[in-house]
Amino acid sequence: MIRLFPVLAIVSMVWTGSVLAACRDDRVGLRNDKTQISFDIELAVTPQERARGLMFRESLPQRSGMLFIFDPPQPVAFWMKNTLIPLDIVFVDRAGTVTSVHANAQPGDLTPIEGGDSVFAVLEINAGLADRYLITPGTQMRHIVFSQGPAIWPC
Numbered sequence: 001m002i003r004l005f006p007v008l009a010i011v012s013m014v015w016t017g018s019v020l021a022a023c024r025d026d027r028v029g030l031r032n033d034k035t036q037i038s039f040d041i042e043l044a045v046t047p048q049e050r051a052r053g054l055m056f057r058e059s060l061p062q063r064s065g066m067l068f069i070f071d072p073p074q075p076v077a078f079w080m081k082n083t084l085i086p087l088d089i090v091f092v093d094r095a096g097t098v099t100s101v102h103a104n105a106q107p108g109d110l111t112p113i114e115g116g117d118s119v120f121a122v123l124e125i126n127a128g129l130a131d132r133y134l135i136t137p138g139t140q141m142r143h144i145v146f147s148q149g150p151a152i153w154p155c
Contacts, residue, residue, distance in 0.1 A: 023155030028067055028123060029142035030098075031153065035134045037063075039125060041143075044068045054124055055082040065125040069145055073120040077112040080105050086127035090135060091115035096146040096153055098139040101130045121145060 029038045040063060044050045050068050054060065070076055073094050080087070089102040102113045104127045115122060121141070129135070140153040147155055 023142060023144045023147075025144065027143075028065075029153070030133070030135055030139050031142070032134065032136065032139040037133045037135075039123070040064045041067045041123070043145075053078075053083070054085070054087065056084065058084055060085055060087075060126050062126065062129075065123050067143065067145075068122040068124070070119055070121070071145075073118040075114070075117045076119040076122065077114045078102075078105070078122065078124075079112055080107055080109040083107050087124045088127050088130035088135075089113055089115070090123040090125070090130060090141075091119050092121040092123065092141050093118060094120040094146070094149045096121075096141040096143070096149075096151050098135060098137050098141065100137055101135060103127065103130055120149075 025043065026040055027038050028041050029036065040061070044053060044066055053068065054066050076091075078089055084107050086107060087105045089105055090098055091100045091102075093099050099116050099119070105113055121143075123141070142153040142155065144155055
C-alpha cells in the first residue's frame with residue numbers, strides 16, 4: 001500500500017496537469033453531443049482590439065480564430081468592413097453557451113450582423129467551419145474568460 005501512494009500521486013499530478021492545460025489564453029474548446037473541437041485564438045478585449053478584429057488580414061489558419069470579449073454582456077453587432085476573408089461568427093453568452101451562429105459573413109459587407117441582447121463573447125473563424133464542425137446554438141465553449149461566471153463547461 002505504501003508503494004502505491006507515489007504512483008497515485010504521480011497519476012493525479014499528470015491527470016490534473018492535463019485538465020488544467022485544456023484551458024489556455026490562446027485556445028478555445030467547443031463541444032456538443034456530436035462534436036468536440038478546439039481553435040487557436042487571439043483575444044480581442046480592449047475597444048481598439050475589438051474594433052480592428054480581423055480587418056485587413058488576407059488569410060486565417062484553418063483551426064484559428066479571434067475571440068472578442070464583451071464584459072459586461074451586452075447587445076453587439078458585427079460587420080465585415082475592411083475584412084478580406086469570409087467568416088463564421090459565433091455568439092456566446094456569459095455561461096459559455098453558443099446562442100447563435102452567423103455563417104459565411106461576406107468580406108466588405110456593411111450589413112450589421114446582430115448577436116443578441118446579452119453577448120459575452122464572439123468567436124470569428126473561417127467561413128464554413130461552424131457547419132463542418134457542427135457548431136450550433138447550444139454548443140458549449142470552454143475558455144478561461146468564463147471562469148468568473150456560471151461556466152457551463154468550466155476549466
